[in-house]
Amino acid sequence: MNGESLATGQRSLGDPSITYPLWPPLTSGCPRTSTPELAYPLEVTYDYARVDKSLFDQQAGPDLARWAPLLPPLDAPTLGEGGTPLLEFDGVFVKDESRNPTWSHKDRLNRVAVSAAVHVGAPGVVVASSGNHGASAAAYAARAGLGAIVLTSDEAPPAVQSFVRSYGAQVLTLPVEDRWPALRQIVERLGYHPVSNTTVTHTGHPFGAEGYKTIAYELFTQLGTAPAAVFCPTGYAELLFGVWKGFTELHALGITASTPRVFSCETAAAGPHARALATGVPATVVELGPTDAYGIDCAAGGYRGLRAVRDSGGEALLLTDEELRAAQTALSRQGLWVELSSAAGLAGYRKLARAFDGPVVCVTTSSGFKDIGVGEPIPEGQSLSQILSGPIAAKPSGASPS
Template sequence: MSSEVIPIPPAAAGRVNARALISTPYSGEVGCDRCGLRLPEVEAVGGCPRCASEGVYVNLRTVFHAYDPVAAFDPTQPGQFGWRAGFPLPREAAVVSLGEGNTATVDLPGEAARLGVAAVAVKDESRNPTWSYKDRLAAVAVSRALTDGADTVVVATTGNHGAAVAAYAAAAGLRCVILTAASASPVMLAQMLAYGAKVIALPTAADRWTVMSVAVREHGWFPVSSFQSPPVGSTPLGIDGYKAIAFELHRDLGCGPDVVVVPTAYGDGLAGIHRGFVELHAAGRIDRVPRMVAAEPLGTLAAFATFAAGFLVRPIGGAIAGHFGDRVGRRKMLMITVLVMGGSSTIIGLLPTYNQIGYWAAVLLVIMRMAQGLAIGGEWSGAILLAIEQAKGGKKTGLLGSFPQAGNAVGLLLATGSFTLVSSLSTQEQLLGWAWRLPFLASVVLLVVGLVLRSSLTETPQFEKLVESGAGPERLPLLTVLRSQPRNFLLSMGSRLGVDISFYVFTVYSISYGATALGLPSSTVQIGLFIGAGLGIFTAPLFGWLADRFGVRRTYVLGLAFIGLFAFPFFAMLGVRNTVVTWIALVLAYAVGIMAGWAPFAAFLSRLFPARVRYSGTAFSFQLAGTPRWRIRPHDRCRAIRGIRHPVRRRELPRARLCDQHHLLAVGPVRPGRRRRTDRGKGLIPRRGIILIETPDREEQCHEHQGREVPGVVDGPGLRGAPGVRRRPRAGHQRHPPAHRT
């Protein structure tokens, strides 16, 4: 594998002549579904220019005249090219096929019975030549590159996309250049090289896009993937290959499904399959376009699950810390919580990687996240009680309780600042490789400072008074709270939700909403949050003082009212797409709205429980109220294409299937009279389903086939003798020659 940029050849030949397309449904144009712009296909590279000028980056799609995919099917064509009328290819153009497509669809009656639907079937996309449904795109894209007269195809990828393109380029006799990252899987790199591709490892994604942009725009290489930031997707001239999946499903089922779930975070496959169903519907072959759902890949879910592990154990930490805090004292528990929190954070920065110890790296990370959750479960309550119980005669509880609340702003300030600093001083590869460890390792400084400060504190006067009274501590303080204070316990849980939910809407969701829906740079929102957090350090004591002056409850309720009323102008201000207006909105939301409710909340909560059980009551209720917000339900982490009818209750979908990035799920056609109402009559749920299985673990399969002869397996021309270049025969499918060009 080379790390140098190879010489760029002269520009390739021009695009297909429009006259060659007269006899096909393809119009020779591309269009934007968002703004309706139509352009000649030569402008297909780079996405929609009109949307990009508005800060929204959208890929284009090919435009076809009305046609009937079923009637246009040509059984004499190889692989999936029987559906070539739906591909952007001239009628007489040569195609490159390795026998992709026509994968089997098999009924699963047992699975249907378990799900309570009429039928379930499996479509095995791992039976494609390179074990991936990416072969669908690669076959059409490389065929189009051959038609255009290009001598080189180029793709920026680190996975099976590159392997598929390399295999088809080799069969077509074209040179394939894959721009990848040094962190790419060695198994995938070996497969790319085995197919004869030139693999170039570059330090960052930006470097890959720069090289690819020069090669495409100035030297005529044919691009298969995106090469700009933010990426808009693969070439529209190849995405149409995914339409064959929709056509095959209609053929195998005799009708169209109601819902198709694609296990991918990328939109190419989702968009292509959806487009196929749109064309079937336009031709009158199906009565509705199915709803398309993108299920989160397992890696993304695993990251969220690791993040959630710390939140799920917080109530346990609150119960443990509250129990001992009410029995042995607030100060001792605070010393333990800061030691566990700081120690586990520092250890995360020292954890070995997956490449070093395998799955144990993830196990250790989850354990450290759980240790953090246990520590923070008792940290917040202990801190506010240590401050509030210092007040003499119950005065100034609002002000004293606001100082620990200002720690929220300090934490947000440090987190945002450290991430911004580390990401700005390191490249993307460095950040993912080792620079992410630096903020965690810096936790040791905060650990030492925390231990020194807390060691100088004394126990609270109220707890010492309880000890001196001679009445022993409660044997089970949490049980006493639940028995004697159920109303206040529920009130403490409910009172947290308003501030808590709005905090994550204003600080977390606003970043995603601004970047995806409004096209705002994430740095704009982060800087606004940074400013708001800095001002929040000062506004928290201000609202604490106001709580002492005008009443804790009154100040807290007014803060919640401001949050509720400001939610509407907040999003309107973000919609202006102006940097200064965005900053003002974020400052008002955090420094005023959040802190107006958050600062007096500590004093409000501590007044609900007597001193004997106050630690247990505040800690457990506070953490228990925050846990439901962080439930991780993989079958709910889906994204549906807008405007498609027939909603489906998510709990009816097979949950385990959606957790695996190698499975496709589709809830299929409803038989007449087999619909039933969902709860409260909301929507309809189909009684028939299909599960489409794509690819098993790629690395395992590569190792399984490495250098091993499989009965019935055929090598493709130009690929003979290459290790790992083997294909399994597909059940129920008549094989075409392994590499077919007509």
């Protein structure tokens, strides 16, 4: 079901009374409310009075254009993003975003953000990323006929760097602290469109989180109701905010009777949103500790994550690598191999150990192929004689009967 975009402009999350035209996207946050120490993100506004509610009668499926009225203009071609499965597991539902075209949730963001680059006539896109975001931006840029520059770090897994290069992107490896100054130079001198953050506290592309709203729309069509809670792996919190905004729109349009609580599931090695909520500040920057969950290992938080958790009545949960690995293993035993960071949603739900009055959804964000150490030699397994002398047809823990 396609249609024209009903997007009308951009609005500051720092002060909703401050609005801007839809074009150009203000990729460095709100100019009037931001300071050098704190940047407030922008969100896209819509003419909700013109939304045809039959939009939500359709089934979840690929191509975000099915939700076009509630997205910014989609000028970049699709790769078939969206329409990911919802699987029941251990009393909760798992929304498996690893089934997107580049095997991560970032495809929803980049369909929208790369569309903005096409719309403004940019020759290419530039992104600072050590993983999923860079690969996805490179893929969508290639599909749209644009150049792509990906600024990454030495810590990025070699397999992910190969993945990015396969799309024809230029990959520049830099120390983490040098990536953002380099990104700004590329924007200023080459005219490339930034599809990742350029500010001290996180703002990101103002159109990007709009792509994540479609997860909320799909969850409604798949469940037939709004869930009671959603647990999201959280780095910069664009996913968290997008899911929350999608459900607030469904409620405001009278499609759902309630909205879920959303939970930020962060690595204990960082946790900027947990720190901001605990200290009562709009956003903060923290020091990083050691972790293998590089996909959510973010020092800088952003105001949109705080808004989503606080306004929904959720919480920010801090998770150790051990808790993440336990959740990752549990998902693998159900046939879902996800990146360590991607298991944070289920790990957060398990750690909270709270009952909810309604469905609970844990979002998984990316494939296990993206993890550190993938492809390295593994210890030798069992011999044939050991297998033949062991338990017959042993099933993994938690496996369903055939």
